[in-house]
């Protein structure tokens with residue numbers, strides 16, 4: 282399980298109490314031949330019990346998890362818990378500080394870098410340390426995402442469809458405890474190397490989220506993140522308190538299990554959405570048109586569905602390149 286890493290950590294994850302520290306990633310730059318890049322990590326522990334890993338900022342431009350986990354790290358007292366909570370608010374901190382999805386240092390997507398390599402670029406080095414030294418400690422792994430700069434999402438807790446039915450049913454139970462409108466079972470249509478895939482593969486109770494988008498960032502989405510984490514910690518037995526009533530007592534479990542549910546732009550241009558999230562559409566419906574700014578006397582290109590379902594997400598950035606995802610459809614499970 283343990284592999285050598287060039288990354289070090291300056292807190293003791295086995296100690297009781299609350300510790301703020303850093304993962305220190307070796308780096309050599311033009312301004313410092315010898316340097317380390319610091320990524321905050323917090324451990325809150327009180328005796329024996331389950332371990333939950335909470336990460337945010339896997340994609341730098343998704344700030345819901347980052348803010349929620351910074352608040353939680355500051356406010357939670359170790360005496361309020363039984364077990365251990367490890368928080369990494371800004372997993373891809375270089376991207377978070379740049380306001381970008383991908384790392385500005387090496388151009389990498391943290392959520393395609395797992396399990397990484399100890400001699401990789403900075404993103405892969407961080408992924409490798411987290412994969413081999415942090416995730417194995419956890420019983421429950423939560424990676425908080427949102428639509429960031431490019432997508433709007435209906436609020437959901439999400440996961441892949443796993444073969445292990447016992448693990449899957451525990452994950453759905455945990456996801457429902459969060460208290461969001463949807464539990465979204467998704468397919469990978471844009472590559473492998475996801476943090477959740479790695480944790481799922483180790484048999485961990487693994488949850489992701491999609492909470493709104495950069496332009497929906499605000500009190501409503503932050504409350505969904507904070508209340509949901511509280512409810513999950515109650516479900517796990519780490520906090521003995523009543524769950525917070527989110528108004529959702531039974532999340533709807535939906536799946537996008539056909540690659541055609543992930544509708545990619547057939548051409549570049551300016552996207553005009555015609556249908557909104559939450560709408561239910563049939564096969565062959567025009568859900569958006571794409572205007573060609575160089576041929577405005579011609580009709581815009583009609584984007585038609587190839588499957589039916591509820592619109593779970595839609596592109597938030599009108600300027601669209603061929604092949605970029607413009608909407609996702611899901612059906613009840």
Ligand SMILES: [Zn+2]
Pocket residue numbers: 339340343426427429
């Ligand atoms: Zn994300």
